[in-house]
Amino acid sequence: MVVNDDSLGAPSGDAGLDLSPRGVDPTFSRRGKRKWLPIVVLGLVVASAGVIVTQFLTSAIDYYCNVDEIGAKDGCDAGRRLRVQGTVDRGSVVDDGTVTAFSITFNDVSMNVRYEGDPGGIFKECIPVVVHGTLQGDTFAGDRIEVKHSNEYMADNPDRVENDLDSPEGSGCSAPA
Amino acid sequence: MSTRVARDRVTGTPFTRGLGIVTILGIVWLVIFGLFVTPADVNQGETVRIMYAHVPGAWLAYLAFIVTALSSAMYLWRRTRSLTWDRIAGASAEIGVLFMGISLVTGSLWGRLTWGTFWTWDARLTTTAFLFVTYIGYLAVRGLGGTHHQRARRSAVLALLAVLEIPLVHFSVEIWNSLHQEASVAGNTDVTMDGLMLFTLFLGVIVFTLMYVWMLLHRQRALTLEDMLDDSGLDRALAARRAEAGVS
Amino acid sequence: MKDAGFIIASYVVTFASIGLFSFAVLRRSRAAGRDIRPEDRPWS
Numbered sequence: 500m501v502v503n504d505d506s507l508g509a510p511s512g513d514a515g516l517d518l519s520p521r522g523v524d525p526t527f528s529r530r531g532k533r534k535w536l537p538i539v540v541l542g543l544v545v546a547s548a549g550v551i552v553t554q555f556l557t558s559a560i561d562y563y564c565n566v567d568e569i570g571a572k573d574g575c576d577a578g579r580r581l582r583v584q585g586t587v588d589r590g591s592v593v594d595d596g597t598v599t600a601f602s603i604t605f606n607d608v609s610m611n612v613r614y615e616g617d618p619g620g621i622f623k624e625c626i627p628v629v630v631h632g633t634l635q636g637d638t639f640a641g642d643r644i645e646v647k648h649s650n651e652y653m654a655d656n657p658d659r660v661e662n663d664l665d666s667p668e669g670s671g672c673s674a675p676a
Numbered sequence: 677m678s679t680r681v682a683r684d685r686v687t688g689t690p691f692t693r694g695l696g697i698v699t700i701l702g703i704v705w706l707v708i709f710g711l712f713v714t715p716a717d718v719n720q721g722e723t724v725r726i727m728y729a730h731v732p733g734a735w736l737a738y739l740a741f742i743v744t745a746l747s748s749a750m751y752l753w754r755r756t757r758s759l760t761w762d763r764i765a766g767a768s769a770e771i772g773v774l775f776m777g778i779s780l781v782t783g784s785l786w787g788r789l790t791w792g793t794f795w796t797w798d799a800r801l802t803t804t805a806f807l808f809v810t811y812i813g814y815l816a817v818r819g820l821g822g823t824h825h826q827r828a829r830r831s832a833v834l835a836l837l838a839v840l841e842i843p844l845v846h847f848s849v850e851i852w853n854s855l856h857q858e859a860s861v862a863g864n865t866d867v868t869m870d871g872l873m874l875f876t877l878f879l880g881v882i883v884f885t886l887m888y889v890w891m892l893l894h895r896q897r898a899l900t901l902e903d904m905l906d907d908s909g910l911d912r913a914l915a916a917r918r919a920e921a922g923v924s
Numbered sequence: 925m926k927d928a929g930f931i932i933a934s935y936v937v938t939f940a941s942i943g944l945f946s947f948a949v950l951r952r953s954r955a956a957g958r959d960i961r962p963e964d965r966p967w968s
Contacts (some may be wrong), residue, residue: 516859516917516921517917519684520915534821536816536819537817537818538816538821540812540813541817544809544813544816545813547809548806551805551806551809555797558796558797563852621720621723621789621792621794626719643793644791645791645793645796645855646790647855648790648791651718651719652717652720652870653717653718653870654716654870654873655716655717655718684957685947686953686954686965687950687957687967710935711932711935722925722927722928722931723930725931726930729934729935729938730934770945774941774942774945777941778937778941778942781934782937785930785934785937786930786931802951836955864943881965887942891945891946894949894950894953895949897967898949898952898953898956900965901956901965902956905959905960
């Protein structure tokens with residue numbers, strides 16, 4: 500154990516003691532053999548931090564717009580890659596097996612969306628979604644759909660009247676305008 | 677003596693043993709409530725059950741990183757300088773990384789079911805991943821070697837810088853448009869939550885806190901033992917040289 | 925339960941990783957504790 504050795508600094512018996520550094524004796528340094536590990540980990544950390552920042556910045560290039568901001572807000576122009584947020588209109592979803600077509604609305608402005616494939620997640624009518632893609636003509640060609648989740652946590656009660664569920668946060672789910 | 681070694685609990689004390697029993701009971705309670713007793717959510721369905729592990733994991737990871745920063749400050753402040761603070765900081769950061777990892781994995785499982793994707797480079801997710809990686813780097817820096825006080829000073833400075841990322845993660849949802857919902861319960865958003873769901877979420881926070889305290893005590897003591905072993909290694913080396921030189 | 929696989933997996937990941945971490949801490953401290961007498965440990 501840690502011995503409080505007074506003789507260390509004293510001029511007494513230790514005069515002839517050889518205290519010059521030598522190679523690390525593995526029995527005294529338990530961490531000796533793992534010295535490289537922190538350096539490798541640090542390298543990986545710096546590399547992944549770089550990837551994370553790059554990915555975030557390149558994704559941020561897909562401007563995040565609401566439907567009504569397209570063509571109105573700076574950066575939300577037709578023809579460039581965008582992420583568009585809106586609520587899926589009631590009765591607008593048509594899935595023919597390969598292509599899912601629907602329309603989304605935000606602040607009373609709606610837009611048609613074509614998405615190749617099954618959106619997955621909890622995608623359904625009357626929920627807010629974020630579609631990644633490009634506006635081509637008057638249809639938005641989406642290649643990725645994310646379902647934005649609301650801040651409502653409510654028990655799923657089978658007896659509840661269906662209408663209560665359909666307008667989360669007053670997002671105004673309606674038939675396409 | 678050798679028969680007593682088997683019963684030697686090393687880092688355990690009556691307090692940690694009691695705490696451990698309470699924690700295990702809490703885990704059982706949380707699993708039963710989280711998986712079976714709470715209702716399914718009206719929008720998320722059964723998926724909401726993942727929240728009871730995901731949200732407490734994230735909160736306790738924040739708490740662990742804040743504890744790391746506070747203990748690091750205690751170490752740097754001359755009047756309270758002690759390696760004990762440094763070891764608390766290190767132990768807390770390890771547990772924080774563990775909790776943050778849990779939160780990332782459970783969050784991505786939840787994201788697959790709800791958003792339809794395991795991962796997206798969204799503000800909240802990206803800043804969280806960055807925070808996670810930062811603290812792995814912090815732990816690597818702790819392992820770089822040097823004396824205990826060199827390790828402590830170096831990592832304490834880093835911990836005080838790294839903790840500044842937490843407000844960035846927390847407010848990322850408000851700074852950038854985000855897919856991730858706003859803070860679930862805290863904050864001034866108009867979140868509405870079913871009573872039993874809210875109760876179970878808080879139960880999760882309490883259970884995760886108990887787990888955190890238990891792990892922190894044990895890990896901090898284990899680090900103390902390892903530091904003592906390093907010191908005794910130096911003592912043994914000196915003794916060997918002394919024997920060599922013929923000094924009594 | 926719908927999506928039971930994902931939900932149970934998230935609980936398993938959570939508690940298994942915490943269990944593994946705890947186990948590793950106890951094992952390492954036991955190894956270190958062999959060389960340090962109980963009376964030298966500050967908490968006992």
